[in-house]
Amino acid sequence: MSEERYLTFALGKGRLANKTLELFEEIGITCEEMKDKNSRKLIFVNEELKLRFFLAKGPDVPTYVELGAADIGVVGKDTIVEENRNVHEVLDLGFGKCRMCVCGPESARELLKHHERIRVASKYPNMAKDYFYNKKHQTVDIIKLNGSVELGPLVELSDVIVDIVETGSTLRENGLEVLEEICPLSARMIVNPVSMQMQTERIKDLVMRVRQKLAEKQ
Amino acid sequence: MNRQLLHTPEGVRDIYGKEYAKKICIENKIHEAVKSYGYEDIQTPTFEYFDVFSKEIGTTPSKELYKFFDKEGDTLVLRPDFTPSIARCVAKYFCEEKEPIRLSYMGNTFTNTSNLQGKLKEVTQMGVELINEPSVEADAEMISLVIEALKSTGLTKFQVSIGEVEYFKGLCEEAGLDEETELDLRACISGKNYFATEELLNERQVAEPYRSIILKVADMFGSMVSLAEAKSLVKNARSQAAIERLEKLYEVLKLYGVEEYISFDLGMLSKYRYYTGVIFKAYTYGIGNAVVTGGRYNTLLNYFGKDAAAIGFVLVIDDILEALDRQKVEVKLPDEKQKLFYQADNKVDFANKLAEAKKLREQGIPVELLKEN
Numbered sequence: 001m002s003e004e005r006y007l008t009f010a011l012g013k014g015r016l017a018n019k020t021l022e023l024f025e026e027i028g029i030t031c032e033e034m035k036d037k038n039s040r041k042l043i044f045v046n047e048e049l050k051l052r053f054f055l056a057k058g059p060d061v062p063t064y065v066e067l068g069a070a071d072i073g074v075v076g077k078d079t080i081v082e083e084n085r086n087v088h089e090v091l092d093l094g095f096g097k098c099r100m101c102v103c104g105p106e107s108a109r110e111l112l113k114h115h116e117r118i119r120v121a122s123k124y125p126n127m128a129k130d131y132f133y134n135k136k137h138q139t140v141d142i143i144k145l146n147g148s149v150e151l152g153p154l155v156e157l158s159d160v161i162v163d164i165v166e167t168g169s170t171l172r173e174n175g176l177e178v179l180e181e182i183c184p185l186s187a188r189m190i191v192n193p194v195s196m197q198m199q200t201e202r203i204k205d206l207v208m209r210v211r212q213k214l215a216e217k218q
Numbered sequence: 219m220n221r222q223l224l225h226t227p228e229g230v231r232d233i234y235g236k237e238y239a240k241k242i243c244i245e246n247k248i249h250e251a252v253k254s255y256g257y258e259d260i261q262t263p264t265f266e267y268f269d270v271f272s273k274e275i276g277t278t279p280s281k282e283l284y285k286f287f288d289k290e291g292d293t294l295v296l297r298p299d300f301t302p303s304i305a306r307c308v309a310k311y312f313c314e315e316k317e318p319i320r321l322s323y324m325g326n327t328f329t330n331t332s333n334l335q336g337k338l339k340e341v342t343q344m345g346v347e348l349i350n351e352p353s354v355e356a357d358a359e360m361i362s363l364v365i366e367a368l369k370s371t372g373l374t375k376f377q378v379s380i381g382e383v384e385y386f387k388g389l390c391e392e393a394g395l396d397e398e399t400e401l402d403l404r405a406c407i408s409g410k411n412y413f414a415t416e417e418l419l420n421e422r423q424v425a426e427p428y429r430s431i432i433l434k435v436a437d438m439f440g441s442m443v444s445l446a447e448a449k450s451l452v453k454n455a456r457s458q459a460a461i462e463r464l465e466k467l468y469e470v471l472k473l474y475g476v477e478e479y480i481s482f483d484l485g486m487l488s489k490y491r492y493y494t495g496v497i498f499k500a501y502t503y504g505i506g507n508a509v510v511t512g513g514r515y516n517t518l519l520n521y522f523g524k525d526a527a528a529i530g531f532v533l534v535i536d537d538i539l540e541a542l543d544r545q546k547v548e549v550k551l552p553d554e555k556q557k558l559f560y561q562a563d564n565k566v567d568f569a570n571k572l573a574e575a576k577k578l579r580e581q582g583i584p585v586e587l588l589k590e591n
Contacts, residue, residue: 068504
């Protein structure tokens with residue numbers, strides 16, 4: 001009964017989606033419709049394999065998957081932790097590797113050693129809060145920003161920031177550095193719990209094939 | 219006029235007209251199914267003392283409970299689910315009873331979840347509890363009742379996954395894992411997070427063969443699961459007894475003729491530690507979470523001072539309605555009301571129509587009397 005249904009994928013817009021499609025192509029899952037850059041379509045279909053794809057803003061991907069609007073999603077670990085939705089995290093896709101870090105000017109390193117109250121700016125308030133409250137047991141004021149978080153310490157909005165670090169070049173150019181690493185991050189495949197039970201064979205097969213492909217590449 | 223007055227708070231809503239008729243219709247059908255198995259209705263209060271739903275007993279985190287105070291300063295809670303209340307009732311009113319007790323309930327429950335997630339804070343739950351009956355036949359009765367109830371609503375595409383928490387507990391014991399590792403593993407495995415399980419096993423240096431066995435168990439769900447294979451993986455009596463229980467359960471379910479809806483999931487490990495044996499969930503298309511959850515909880519009643527085996531399940535009516543809607547399953551509503559018009563200022567006509575309406579109503583046909591324009 002699962003064969004007649006579409007399996008729907010929600011992909012985080014941008015590089016993550018491109019990388020995912022590349023990987024899927026290697027295991028024989030293609031979506032020609034999606035390659036047309038001029039297309040204004042929102043949903044792309046592979047009729048043959050009964051697959052549907054759509055692009056969504058990263059933080060929305062876990063929402064689509066949790067509520068069952070998509071069966072499978074591909075999104076960064078940071079988003080999964082930040083959104084804290086009820087989804088199955090089945091696979092580490094290995095790309096999009098980076099780290100969640102506490103960053104700031106060298107002078108701020110001292111502030112992290114004691115339990116004194118400091119101000120932390122971040123796009124990821126939940127992750128920042130969890131790290132400072134539950135791991136470091138330090139009380140902090142968290143300020144949610146929506147971008148260019150590095151500005152925080154520069155204009156004295158905050159003492160430190162919690163943000164994703166890939167190469168660290170933006171940080172260095174602005175006289176900031178990584179003070180502490182919170183956790184490593186990468187792209188993950190997430191699955192809706194009901195889809196996992198109702199379409200087990202199809203999803204397991206897909207996960208197996210991706211897993212094998214990833215193992216070969218290593 | 220104050221526009222604010224027209225709104226309901228987020229997470230609660232008005233249900234009226236056809237939708238409510240549908241809801242009542244579905245509730246009645248499920249109720250009939252439950253009644254046909256000999257379950258008796260029970261009503262418990264909408265709010266109770268906080269302790270009834272506390273961390274040891276309840277399944278809802280304290281911050282998601284609606285709490286308030288009475289005049290004595292006691293903390294009260296709007297019920298987030300029924301099971302603790304039923305357990306309290308059983309311990310109180312059936313303390314000496316040794317025979318099986320079959321109870322069913324229906325009512326609204328309240329959880330104070332976060333906003334803007336598309337989730338209701340007030341939902342209607344319906345459930346049953348079977349107390350004083352530790353047998354495998356009781357497990358089977360519960361599961362077939364779930365299937366019967368779902369079928370009665372018109373759903374055809376659904377699936378019941380069954381697990382046994384003892385299997386994993388026994389396996390951890392055999393492997394000599396500490397409590398922390400076991401807890402972390404439960405979280406990873408019940409989240410179907412294969413690579414995190416793998417990572418955790420490496421990090422905690424779990425030795426072979428247990429590393430491979432646990433990884434295998436994490437992947438044991440779906441229609442292809444072989445209980446015989448699961449049994450051959452373990453040497454300890456606890457896990458083997460768990461699999462034997464599932465095998466027996468499957469035999470009884472075959473007698474009920476419901477095996478087509480059944481699959482096993484040995485990686486189903488509830489977050490809640492009160493489950494002590496068989497646990498199960500029912501899934502259907504169109505709704506992102508399980509529509510039915512249940513299991514055996516042979517120690518819960520101890521908290522209320524009664525030592526008795528128990529098994530039960532709960533079903534969320536609102537989720538079922540949504541699934542029916544998404545799957546475009548027609549719900550047959552009772553006959554529509556008839557409309558009878560009488561002429562204004564005509565006493566004779568009114569008397570005639572009234573008599574006619576009375577007759578129809580006696581036959582059970584709903585009639586609305588209206589003034590003719």
